[in-house]
Amino acid sequence: MRFLIPAALLVVLLVFLGIGLTRDPREVPSPLVGKPAPAFDLALLGEPQRYTQDDLKGRPVLVNFWASWCAGCRVEHPLLVKLAGEGVEIIGMDYKDTDEAARQWLQRHGNPYRRVVLDAQGTAGLDWGVYGVPETFVLDANGTIVYKQIGPMTEQAWTEKIRPLLQGQKS
Numbered sequence: 001m002r003f004l005i006p007a008a009l010l011v012v013l014l015v016f017l018g019i020g021l022t023r024d025p026r027e028v029p030s031p032l033v034g035k036p037a038p039a040f041d042l043a044l045l046g047e048p049q050r051y052t053q054d055d056l057k058g059r060p061v062l063v064n065f066w067a068s069w070c071a072g073c074r075v076e077h078p079l080l081v082k083l084a085g086e087g088v089e090i091i092g093m094d095y096k097d098t099d100e101a102a103r104q105w106l107q108r109h110g111n112p113y114r115r116v117v118l119d120a121q122g123t124a125g126l127d128w129g130v131y132g133v134p135e136t137f138v139l140d141a142n143g144t145i146v147y148k149q150i151g152p153m154t155e156q157a158w159t160e161k162i163r164p165l166l167q168g169q170k171s
Contacts, residue, residue: 032128034145034146037053037056037139037144039053040127042118043118045115053143055115056139060139061138062090062091062139063128063136064113064136064153065093065095065130065134066094066095067095067096067133068098068102069101070095070133076152076154079158081112084113084114085112090114091114091115091117092113093125094117094119095122098120134152135149137149149161149162
């Protein structure tokens with residue numbers, strides 16, 4: 001009996017560990033999935049008008065939080081450029097960055113974004129639950145978040161998860 005309780009606890013611990021090891025660490029559940037995009041009112045890079053969550057409505061869209069100082073953003077950027085060339089609408093949220101650094105980075109690497117929203121203080125990122133860049137959100141035509149990609153978007157994530165969601169929104 002003295003060994004039964006520690007053995008039972010060990011079995012429970014091993015079951016939880018086994019379950020945890022089968023999960024993808026980039027798939028952190030977001031409490032925002034299924035909810036409207038958080039409110040924001042921010043400046044646009046190189047444009048005089050402001051941009052709000054209401055501007056994300058009317059069509060499915062990707063919202064990509066990125067920064068010029070972000071190594072993972074450089075990894076996913078060629079894929080974003082390719083997707084933009086195929087007609088995917090991507091809104092860039094330049095996170096905790098300067099206008100000039102963002103301009104230079106986009107000039108050097110190409111600009112896949114329909115609009116670049118400046119989140120210099122990171123307030124929108126905080127409201128959206130951004131842990132660190134890059135993070136990409138899929139929004140439906142009503143401005144509701146339907147998926148959150150943590151880390152660089154890959155061809156596999158695009159093909160298996162994100163594209164089917166966007167295609168489902170267009171139907």
